[in-house]
Amino acid sequence: MTSSQNQQIVKFLTTLQSHYLAQGRHTMPWRLNTSPYSVLISEIMLQQTQVDRVEPKYQQFISELPDFQALAITPAQNVIKLWQGLGYNRRALYLQGTAKKVVSNFGSTLPHNRKSLESLPGIGPSTSGAILAYCFDDPVVFIETNVRRVLIYHFCTDEDNISDSQLTATLESILLMLPGQYFTPQTFYWAMMDYGTYLKSAVANPNRKSKHYTKQSKFVGSDRQLRGAIIQKLSQVSFSTKSELASLASSKNQQSNFTQILVDLEGEGFICSNKKGYCLR
Numbered sequence: 001m002t003s004s005q006n007q008q009i010v011k012f013l014t015t016l017q018s019h020y021l022a023q024g025r026h027t028m029p030w031r032l033n034t035s036p037y038s039v040l041i042s043e044i045m046l047q048q049t050q051v052d053r054v055e056p057k058y059q060q061f062i063s064e065l066p067d068f069q070a071l072a073i074t075p076a077q078n079v080i081k082l083w084q085g086l087g088y089n090r091r092a093l094y095l096q097g098t099a100k101k102v103v104s105n106f107g108s109t110l111p112h113n114r115k116s117l118e119s120l121p122g123i124g125p126s127t128s129g130a131i132l133a134y135c136f137d138d139p140v141v142f143i144e145t146n147v148r149r150v151l152i153y154h155f156c157t158d159e160d161n162i163s164d165s166q167l168t169a170t171l172e173s174i175l176l177m178l179p180g181q182y183f184t185p186q187t188f189y190w191a192m193m194d195y196g197t198y199l200k201s202a203v204a205n206p207n208r209k210s211k212h213y214t215k216q217s218k219f220v221g222s223d224r225q226l227r228g229a230i231i232q233k234l235s236q237v238s239f240s241t242k243s244e245l246a247s248l249a250s251s252k253n254q255q256s257n258f259t260q261i262l263v264d265l266e267g268e269g270f271i272c273s274n275k276k277g278y279c280l281r
Contacts (some may be wrong), residue, residue: 009174012154013182020183020191023198025051029058029132031190034257036110037067039134043127044095049086051197057086068108071099080235088224089231093270094122112136130189139175139185141168145207146196147189152206153199163211221251226261234271234280241277 015274025031028051030042041061045054061082065071071079076096083092086214098120110131117128129142143151143164151167152159178188199206205215219225230247233240245262249255262278265271272281 005173006177008155009177013174013177015154016191016195017148019195019198020187024191024194029055034134034186036131036135037220038062039131040098040110041095043130044091044122045086047091047127047231048088051083057083068099068102068110071096072103077235080231080280084235086231087219087228089228090268090270091122096131097121097124110135111139113240114140133185133189137186139178141171141175143167143171145194146200147171148210148212149196149199149206150192152209153203156206156209160209161211162209190214221253223257223261225250225256226254227260227265230261230265230278231270231280234278239274239279245278 011073030038032181038111042054042058045058064082065074065079067218074096079092079096080089083089086092101120102108106116111134112267114125114128114132117123117131118125123131126142126144129140130144132138132140133142148164148167151170152162155170156162156166175185175188178185183191200213227251230245233245233248242262246258249258254261262271262273266273266278269281271278
């Protein structure tokens with residue numbers, strides 16, 4: 001690392017630290033309770049969902065299903081009902097699948113290594129990294145939306161088409177400078193999340209410069225909306241006929257794709273069918 005790069009990182013960490021001390025969200029419940037179960041629940045809930053929507057749902061979920069054993073054995077319908085309001089219902093079923101594997105394969109203890117974590121349903125590199133940083137204070141490297149936004153804003157001002165591998169190299173250099181001076185890995189990533197959230201409303205989106213940037217399609221009238229509506233409906237009844245489920249389609253696109261959506265949901269293991277109709281698996 002050159003002297004200039006070193007100075008740039010020192011300046012960045014000073015800015016990050018000042019923002020975190022003044023505006024950090026220090027009282028979020030998953031920061032007050034950093035048990036592996038608590039962090040896992042919050043990380044899955046926070047995927048593509050705003051903090052203000054997650055917090056009350058998280059509190060209710062943890063209250064009713066306080067550990068891996070409780071989540072593993074509760075009926076899927078109960079998990080979906082607790083999840084309502086967060087969207088992307090498949091995340092709830094992935095979460096329950098993870099709980100079952102943690103109980104059966106890891107003695108009800110979330111594993112403390114990346115390979116094992118990423119063998120669990122719905123856990124990829126970003127979520128595994130967050131778990132290792134927030135639960136165990138490990139100096140791991142992971143890139144997610146807020147981290148990407150902060151790094152591009154501070155270190156790639158005049159660049160475009162920026163790859164995550166480039167940002168990973170920058171992040172590795174920053175992590176080497178943390179010990180004893182600014183943050184632990186845990187508080188560093190908390191600060192990055194908070195600062196990234198601030199930048200989202202303060203500046204034009206730096207993530208547009210990312211090679212990996214994609215604009216999310218509209219939700220209303222989409223296949224995602226219909227998938228969620230089908231799963232929500234099946235969480236409320238024992239069975240539902242195909243025609244009843246078809247009535248949930250609210251756009252021409254959904255009507256055209258309805259049969260394939262049912263096939264996909266069944267193939268992915270979320271629903272099953274018999275002579276009576278469809279139900280949650």
